[in-house]
Amino acid sequence: MSQKPLPGFRDFYPDQFAERAHIFDTWRRVVRRYAFQEYDGPPLEPLELYTQKSGEEIVTQLYNFTDKGDRAVAMRPEMTPTFARMVGAKAQALRKPVRWFAIPQLFRYERTQKGRLREHFQLNVDIVGEADVLADAELLSIAIEIMRAFGLSERDVRARVSDRRLLNGLLSHLGIAESSWAAVYAVLDKLERQPREVSAEKLAAAGLDANTVDMVLGFGTLDFATVAARYGDAPAVREHVERFRQYLAYLDALGVAAWVQFDLTIVRGLAYYTGIVFELFDNVGEFRAICGGGRYDNLLKSLGGTDLPALGFGMGDVVIGELLRSRGLLHAVPAAPAFWVAQSPDTGDAPQAALRTARALRDADCAVEFTLRSQKLDKQLEAGRKADARAFVIVDPSSAEAPWRVRRSAHDDLVFSSLEALVAWASMPHESSHE
Numbered sequence: 001m002s003q004k005p006l007p008g009f010r011d012f013y014p015d016q017f018a019e020r021a022h023i024f025d026t027w028r029r030v031v032r033r034y035a036f037q038e039y040d041g042p043p044l045e046p047l048e049l050y051t052q053k054s055g056e057e058i059v060t061q062l063y064n065f066t067d068k069g070d071r072a073v074a075m076r077p078e079m080t081p082t083f084a085r086m087v088g089a090k091a092q093a094l095r096k097p098v099r100w101f102a103i104p105q106l107f108r109y110e111r112t113q114k115g116r117l118r119e120h121f122q123l124n125v126d127i128v129g130e131a132d133v134l135a136d137a138e139l140l141s142i143a144i145e146i147m148r149a150f151g152l153s154e155r156d157v158r159a160r161v162s163d164r165r166l167l168n169g170l171l172s173h174l175g176i177a178e179s180s181w182a183a184v185y186a187v188l189d190k191l192e193r194q195p196r197e198v199s200a201e202k203l204a205a206a207g208l209d210a211n212t213v214d215m216v217l218g219f220g221t222l223d224f225a226t227v228a229a230r231y232g233d234a235p236a237v238r239e240h241v242e243r244f245r246q247y248l249a250y251l252d253a254l255g256v257a258a259w260v261q262f263d264l265t266i267v268r269g270l271a272y273y274t275g276i277v278f279e280l281f282d283n284v285g286e287f288r289a290i291c292g293g294g295r296y297d298n299l300l301k302s303l304g305g306t307d308l309p310a311l312g313f314g315m316g317d318v319v320i321g322e323l324l325r326s327r328g329l330l331h332a333v334p335a336a337p338a339f340w341v342a343q344s345p346d347t348g349d350a351p352q353a354a355l356r357t358a359r360a361l362r363d364a365d366c367a368v369e370f371t372l373r374s375q376k377l378d379k380q381l382e383a384g385r386k387a388d389a390r391a392f393v394i395v396d397p398s399s400a401e402a403p404w405r406v407r408r409s410a411h412d413d414l415v416f417s418s419l420e421a422l423v424a425w426a427s428m429p430h431e432s433s434h435e
């Protein structure tokens with residue numbers, strides 16, 4: 001038997017679990033500030049939920065099998081189809097806009113590499129029922145606020161943003177046939193990673209003339225002001241430029257404009273996006289995307305539900321964890337006991353007084369540990385030091401004046417004459433009493 005988990009899967013020992021908990025806690029803290037409610041769905045879904053709705057890439061990465069009831073099923077590779085199904089099924093009854101979040105564990109059979117595993121946890125934040133671009137601005141501001149909450153700034157991370165409607169308008173204005181758009185999307189998506197000649201060949205193969213090929217290859221360098229000045233009056237583009245201008249104005253008012261960069265090469269691999277799309281990246285370009293999302297106005301309807309506009313993003317725990325670690329911003333450690341209860345003197349009797357004390361402190365919500373066998377006092381204290389206990393409670397039933405002593409450092413014993421007094425003190429909100 002191997003001692004290791006499967007490739008791309010992780011064991012979370014308490015040290016790693018503490019880091020994961022820090023990431024989850026930060027996600028929940030920020031998203032709740034935006035008044036989102038938490039939900040979850042099944043980790044196993046009908047295979048067709050993904051073969052029809054996710055992008056081609058995800059479908060090749062599915063963990064799928066036939067279950068004992070002969071159903072074709074897959075472990076969820078993303079949350080969006082489940083979310084769309086769940087909202088679609090109760091769309092009438094739900095207050096709009098729906099503002100929900102989840103932290104599912106997802107499974108994709110990827111080539112494992114830095115930032116890419118075969119399971120990951122992904123914060124999903126989604127809004128349903130609002131077509132206005134203010135919803136897009138609100139959504140992106142959440143992703144950016146999360147970066148801030150982790151201690152990152154606009155010097156560390158930027159949001160690269162595009163709009164598929166604007167891009168389509170540009171392609172149409174440049175006379176590119178709609179049948180070639182998918183090929184152009186694929187080239188833009190790989191523009192940074194693929195040699196220029198390869199991109200040019202692919203565009204030529206899709207039927208673009210040399211001049212148009214050059215224009216598309218230059219999309220990566222266009223800022224929004226240039227696009228607006230150059231194409232803002234074109235009928236196919238005008239409305240989309242105006243909408244994007246409004247989006248930027250809202251982002252500015254929400255206090256996140258400094259993080260945002262217009263970038264036509266952000267198209268996103270998933271098939272269902274229809275409008276503004278974005279990804280967050282570290283500024284050094286060291287890591288893969290921290291987060292990605294956008295508007296997907298047709299997905300609910302295409303899953304057989306009500307026709308409602310929707311938008312959202314997913315942020316994985318792997319890349320953000322790597323980024324925080326590399327910047328020295330991930331310090332989470334497993335919780336140590338608040339109190340280590342020891343009994344003295346060593347009578348050889350069962351430590352009844354220590355157990356009663358532990359019980360009373362635990363009732364007061366304190367994290368308490370003690371040695372799980374009768375031991376000499378110095379052994380008990382040594383075990384407590386190894387556990388990094390924040391304070392010791394030494395119980396001495398034979399002492400009339402000081403039956404309970406609390407020791408936080410070598411020279412500051414506090415003395416209590418009753419268990420009630422000890423518990424009252426431990427319940428006070430001072431640093432070392434509570435978990």
Ligand code: HAM
Pocket residue numbers: 077078079080108110115116117118119120122124125126270289290291292293294311312313314315316317318319
């Ligand atoms: P996605 O771009 O496939 O989008 O994933 C979002 C984020 O999840 C990525 O930016 C990355 O941080 C993380 N991620 C994805 N795959 C892996 C992996 N194999 N290992 C580690 N991290 C990974 C979606 O999944 C969309 N459903 C997000 C969404 C929600 N769109 C709208 N609502």
